[in-house]
Amino acid sequence: MDLDLARELAQESDTKIVLFVMDGLGGLPHPETGRTELETAYTPHLDMLARESACGFTLPVGPGITPGSGPGHLALFGYDPLRFNIGRGVLEAVGIDFDLQPADVAARGNFCTVDASGRITDRRAGRIRSEDSARLVAGLRDISVDGAQAFVEPVREHRFVLVLRPDGRASARGKGLSDAVADTDPQKEGVEALPPKATAAEGEATAALVAKWLEGARKYLSDKSPANMALLRGFAKRPDWPSMAEVFKLRPAAVAHYPMYRGLAKLVGMEALPAGPSLEDSVATLRENWGRFDYFFVHYKYTDTAGEDGDFDRKVAKFEEADTVIEPLLELEPDVLMIAGDHSTPALMAAHSWHPVPFMLRSRWMRADECGMFSETELRRGSLGTFPAKDVLPLAMAHAGRFKKYGA
Amino acid sequence: MDLDLARELAQESDTKIVLFVMDGLGGLPHPETGRTELETAYTPHLDMLARESACGFTLPVGPGITPGSGPGHLALFGYDPLRFNIGRGVLEAVGIDFDLQPADVAARGNFCTVDASGRITDRRAGRIRSEDSARLVAGLRDISVDGAQAFVEPVREHRFVLVLRPDGRASARGKGLSDAVADTDPQKEGVEALPPKATAAEGEATAALVAKWLEGARKYLSDKSPANMALLRGFAKRPDWPSMAEVFKLRPAAVAHYPMYRGLAKLVGMEALPAGPSLEDSVATLRENWGRFDYFFVHYKYTDTAGEDGDFDRKVAKFEEADTVIEPLLELEPDVLMIAGDHSTPALMAAHSWHPVPFMLRSRWMRADECGMFSETELRRGSLGTFPAKDVLPLAMAHAGRFKKYGA
Numbered sequence: 001m002d003l004d005l006a007r008e009l010a011q012e013s014d015t016k017i018v019l020f021v022m023d024g025l026g027g028l029p030h031p032e033t034g035r036t037e038l039e040t041a042y043t044p045h046l047d048m049l050a051r052e053s054a055c056g057f058t059l060p061v062g063p064g065i066t067p068g069s070g071p072g073h074l075a076l077f078g079y080d081p082l083r084f085n086i087g088r089g090v091l092e093a094v095g096i097d098f099d100l101q102p103a104d105v106a107a108r109g110n111f112c113t114v115d116a117s118g119r120i121t122d123r124r125a126g127r128i129r130s131e132d133s134a135r136l137v138a139g140l141r142d143i144s145v146d147g148a149q150a151f152v153e154p155v156r157e158h159r160f161v162l163v164l165r166p167d168g169r170a171s172a173r174g175k176g177l178s179d180a181v182a183d184t185d186p187q188k189e190g191v192e193a194l195p196p197k198a199t200a201a202e203g204e205a206t207a208a209l210v211a212k213w214l215e216g217a218r219k220y221l222s223d224k225s226p227a228n229m230a231l232l233r234g235f236a237k238r239p240d241w242p243s244m245a246e247v248f249k250l251r252p253a254a255v256a257h258y259p260m261y262r263g264l265a266k267l268v269g270m271e272a273l274p275a276g277p278s279l280e281d282s283v284a285t286l287r288e289n290w291g292r293f294d295y296f297f298v299h300y301k302y303t304d305t306a307g308e309d310g311d312f313d314r315k316v317a318k319f320e321e322a323d324t325v326i327e328p329l330l331e332l333e334p335d336v337l338m339i340a341g342d343h344s345t346p347a348l349m350a351a352h353s354w355h356p357v358p359f360m361l362r363s364r365w366m367r368a369d370e371c372g373m374f375s376e377t378e379l380r381r382g383s384l385g386t387f388p389a390k391d392v393l394p395l396a397m398a399h400a401g402r403f404k405k406y407g408a
Numbered sequence: 409m410d411l412d413l414a415r416e417l418a419q420e421s422d423t424k425i426v427l428f429v430m431d432g433l434g435g436l437p438h439p440e441t442g443r444t445e446l447e448t449a450y451t452p453h454l455d456m457l458a459r460e461s462a463c464g465f466t467l468p469v470g471p472g473i474t475p476g477s478g479p480g481h482l483a484l485f486g487y488d489p490l491r492f493n494i495g496r497g498v499l500e501a502v503g504i505d506f507d508l509q510p511a512d513v514a515a516r517g518n519f520c521t522v523d524a525s526g527r528i529t530d531r532r533a534g535r536i537r538s539e540d541s542a543r544l545v546a547g548l549r550d551i552s553v554d555g556a557q558a559f560v561e562p563v564r565e566h567r568f569v570l571v572l573r574p575d576g577r578a579s580a581r582g583k584g585l586s587d588a589v590a591d592t593d594p595q596k597e598g599v600e601a602l603p604p605k606a607t608a609a610e611g612e613a614t615a616a617l618v619a620k621w622l623e624g625a626r627k628y629l630s631d632k633s634p635a636n637m638a639l640l641r642g643f644a645k646r647p648d649w650p651s652m653a654e655v656f657k658l659r660p661a662a663v664a665h666y667p668m669y670r671g672l673a674k675l676v677g678m679e680a681l682p683a684g685p686s687l688e689d690s691v692a693t694l695r696e697n698w699g700r701f702d703y704f705f706v707h708y709k710y711t712d713t714a715g716e717d718g719d720f721d722r723k724v725a726k727f728e729e730a731d732t733v734i735e736p737l738l739e740l741e742p743d744v745l746m747i748a749g750d751h752s753t754p755a756l757m758a759a760h761s762w763h764p765v766p767f768m769l770r771s772r773w774m775r776a777d778e779c780g781m782f783s784e785t786e787l788r789r790g791s792l793g794t795f796p797a798k799d800v801l802p803l804a805m806a807h808a809g810r811f812k813k814y815g816a
Binding site (some may be wrong): 001005009365366367368369381382383384385387391394395396397398399403404405406407408 | 436437442444465469470471472473474475476477478479489490493494496499754756757760761762763764784785788793794
């Protein structure tokens with residue numbers, strides 16, 4: 001749904017919406033049993049809910065499109081992921097809870113190896129250990145460039161984030177930073193790193209500044225190991241999007257343990273509540289904050305992690321764990337309870353995939369589809385069919401009595 | 409479908425299309441039986457038709473969007489309700505069969521009460537009786553303003569329509585009226601009515617004229633009861649849309665008893681045939697005019713009325729009544745017969761809703777879905793799935809042999 005239309009239709013109400021996201025929810029059948037991870041798991045509460053809910057599948061971005069975590073979640077939050085893009089640098093910064101300011105420019109960094117002539121020999125320096133990375137990052141923090149403050153933060157393995165923030169003097173002269181800077185990562189080996197070229201006139205000052213920073217990085221890293229050079233890509237500024245409060249008249253909160261998901265939620269204006277790693281922690285956070293908000297995004301990461309690791313059995317076990325959250329969620333008596341995923345992560349593929357994602361919605365105002373269980377096979381009978389994930393929030397808004405009639 | 413594409417594909421034919429609209433068709437299950445209104449009703453002819461038809465659900469405007477009567481019908485007529493908007497004033501005028509001219513500006517009026525200082529105390533004057541309203545309207549007709557003829561027509565309860573038509577002299581000077589005038593209804597009580605401000609330069613002359621009319625209305629109403637003031641909103645001109653004849657090469661007719669639906673049909677160029685209140689009347693009108701037209705929109709209002717009244721049993725009875733029209737419709741041997749609704753009106757909600765609407769299409773050229781009956785549950789098996797209501801007419805055109813091939 002177009003956000004302008006949503007803004008026109010949204011009205012306040014005292015109803016409550018809960019979106020429980022099992023990351024990487026969808027799967028593929030095990031070759032021996034013919035049953036997916038979800039179908040193999042014993043999930044009596046999810047199955048009971050399926051019999052009482054409107055069911056279907058979400059298409060996170062579009063047919064055949066495998067989404068990253070960003071697009072997968074933005075769609076569930078009501079933001080068309082094809083229109084609302086997050087630059088790679090911002091996603092990385094957000095993923096480590098870096099407090100990105102509107103004037104900042106962030107880039108994703110890779111430690112890599114180059115030979116004596118400067119040609120890249122390994123773009124990821126053999127995926128060096130996070131400890132090695134952290135040590136190199138500490139050194140990079142000493143590089144100073146004129147006109148900006150440079151923050152360097154380790155991410156994991158060979159990855160880091162570079163954030164440039166205009167310094168007081170630059171700001172005083174009205175000179176902001178621009179993200180119109182091309183990647184220095186050539187995305188292949190055997191060639192030299194690219195210079196950070198401006199992709200538009202307004203990027204030239206920033207490109208020069210990045211070039212100076214890279215010169216410092218090259219000097220510092222040249223005699224280091226296991227990496228001796230750094231590549232930058234995905235220069236981006238924090239997007240300035242209309243918030244969920246503004247568009248949907250909701251007071252939205254995120255209950256997520258991982259920084260990436262808290263960060264994504266903050267980009268659309270949710271308040272990120274502190275949440276520990278377990279489902280008990282999530283439920284406790286929900287209970288404590290139940291009165292303060294009317295939309296809750298609850299994130300469960302481990303189904304995706306198991307899927308990414310190609311561990312079918314662990315993904316099954318994680319579904320069985322997730323099943324225990326259903327009763328406590330129902331006890332809160334939300335007006336709308338939705339069970340969804342940001343994308344599929346079939347253990348058989350050990351990766352995100354494009355497959356439509358199981359979805360169900362329970363509210364007083366719906367036709368229950370009486371699907372026998374919460375599974376890829378049974379949900380095919382659901383009345384919601386396969387629909388764009390960006391329609392999840394509009395559906396919830398309707399079922400929560402939060403949308404006015406369109407036209408007379 | 410885009411109307412330009414429809415225009416390109418449409419071709420003439422001697423086939424006939426009938427669209428039977430049961431207003432507010434979709435429902436929700438009764439908490440005691442788990443069956444919707446449609447599922448509770450004994451409708452042997454509709455059920456027989458379901459076994460011989462292509463079945464599915466229409467989405468009138470979009471997921472989660474509750475449509476008014478205007479958007480719900482426009483979509484069924486092939487006009488994207490998000491692109492083709494009808495102003496409130498026009499909808500009201502059309503709803504009482506007022507013969508709106510292209511140069512007219514119409515506004516919806518409310519009789520209200522104000523206190524001694526002019527602050528609104530009740531925006532609807534306690535929903536005064538239609539008789540009281542009619543008496544006040546008669547007085548308002550005496551107000552004359554320079555440059556336009558002012559028509560005032562009662563609607564129902566506290567509502568009326570004001571239509572301004574440029575007079576001969578104004579027209580001769582080439583001075584038309586504009587609908588760029590803001591509402592005077594502040595949509596809340598305890599404040600004064602707003603002045604009719606121009607929302608663009610071209611609205612200034614009309615705004616001044618409206619202000620003069622309102623001054624007359626204020627004077628006349630000041631010592632009256634049960635209302636002593638009037639509010640205006642939704643200034644609008646009759647939209648100038650491409651007609652169904654022009655776009656779809658159809659000779660379309662509406663068989664509708666209620667003025668609102670006749671009016672909506674006329675906005676897309678249908679001829680509104682006289683039709684009495686009963687289904688027998690509708691069938692008689694159809695028979696008499698069968699040779700003159702090739703597209704018939706037949707409107708049945710009472711399912712919606714019962715739903716809006718929250719009367720589950722009466723809605724059931726109205727479906728059973730509607731079922732009797734199927735045999736006479738089939739006897740006319742239309743090439744395409746469609747059973748549809750403009751939106752859902754679950755008796756449980758006593759209001760329009762966003763739920764997808766049962767739909768079936770019967771023609772010689774289709775795959776029958778063998779749904780067991782015409783019901784929200786059975787239709788889930790239908791091959792049409794849940795699709796935008798604006799695609800109903802393109803589907804009918806195809807099944808009637810009225811669309812050419814696209815591309816070579």
